Amino acid sequence: MTAAQPLLDSCSGSPTQECGHSHGATGCDDCKVRSFSVCGALELSELEGLDAISQVRHFPAKTMLFDQGALAGSVFNVTNGIVRLYKSLPDGRRQIVGFALPGDFLGLALSDRYGVTAEAVTAVKVCRFSRSAFVAFVEGRPHLLRRLHEFAGHELSLAQDQMLLLGRRTAEERVVAFLLNLQARHARIGAASVTVPVLMSRQDIADYLGLTIETVSRTLTKLAREKVLIIVPDGVRLLNKERLERIAPA
Amino acid sequence: MTAAQPLLDSCSGSPTQECGHSHGATGCDDCKVRSFSVCGALELSELEGLDAISQVRHFPAKTMLFDQGALAGSVFNVTNGIVRLYKSLPDGRRQIVGFALPGDFLGLALSDRYGVTAEAVTAVKVCRFSRSAFVAFVEGRPHLLRRLHEFAGHELSLAQDQMLLLGRRTAEERVVAFLLNLQARHARIGAASVTVPVLMSRQDIADYLGLTIETVSRTLTKLAREKVLIIVPDGVRLLNKERLERIAPA
DNA sequence: CGACTGATTGAACCAGCTCAACTCATGTGG
């Protein structure tokens, strides 16, 4: 893992950042993720207010959005790309607790410190909000708070599924569950396909599934040998979904 | 594991249930967990309204409060005892995703189905609310919703810690982290002590830590042999907390 | 007392890890 640099709260004129507010064509009006993101709870009339406190920001692949333990100055809505969220131990062991896809919100808890580190897996585009401005915006809009709470409840449920996976599933079950999951998530954001894009590295997958890179690789190879999937550049083609679903039940 | 029977939504006159509303001496006024439970967000004037929709209920050890996947008719505030929350696989493998102690809220997500199964580890006392009544009560009290959201954020953070534990920690680290955690939680609810009550079975601990009962037992024995703790009936006495904290780092 | 349940201990095993070699792109600069 190369070190990821924080790019937050600096408007140093880097070509990867747009610091102006994003009204008009780049605003919420034509946002592709709005309907299934937290913003979907807002009336059109309220969107303007949200727009006013949001900034569009770009993070190149492998750069850090924020670091575990740091003061949570911002919250984010991912609009493009993939973000990995992880915790690590002092000796370097790492556990990825989730991948954020377009429509996902970072900083749901609205707590004053980040509980995880967030890094761009691919180039990433986000709507950034200062946390204080966002909290103020939520204040007096209980329907938005309710939506945030629904999202948090969903996250919690996913986390519990992942605990079951990490605590009790075999390597093969983990890999298959991961791929099916990824496919379902891509479908939900309007990219349904038997070919699932897998843009994160084997190391990322391993750190997400509590395995080693070798075990992930061997398991994928085995599944390919058994013709339930084909490994393609930057993805996987799921040939036998029924069989996959039998491998990774409930 | 013996089968646990659901005891919900039936007021059949069982001696373990109190079906009347609990005003007066048994109400919120003198509730020992109020300050650190979700109810702590309410004004004294609002407590009456909450009291009016709450029922005190008792669950004997090993009985089920609710089942994963069932319609969520009720939400609960635990006031006494310990509840295990778990998910299981069709073949019987089980992952306990958390233990609820007094002050903990069950059904935080307010979703329409329970995501986990809840069973009493010890005899348990709860405040029960019908979910619809509780949701209606929350409606129009954004400070309570905010409190629920804070609790959910905290739960999410704990879940992420547990993912790190399950995915990347060794057996010894898991057991030690569990004991330190339990001690800290007991301290927070006003029962700080070097002797930590461990009222759940070895099987429960194993299913929480993603280990087998034998590994939990061996690990505890080893720690006792090394004099960092003593195993006592229904608990553990932590002798060398510094050393324990070195075993299970942040 | 005997029966039962939960916990401990021992011994053999194995799923996944470690260590190491190799492949295959992609990039770089002479």
Next chain:
DNA sequence: CCACATGAGTTGAGCTGGTTCAATCAGTCG
């Protein structure tokens, strides 16, 4: 255009932490 470094992924071979299977122990209840 080739030589060669670099980094991600794959594959092999051996090892080991934790599991599995099995026996024993220790309370507790009837």
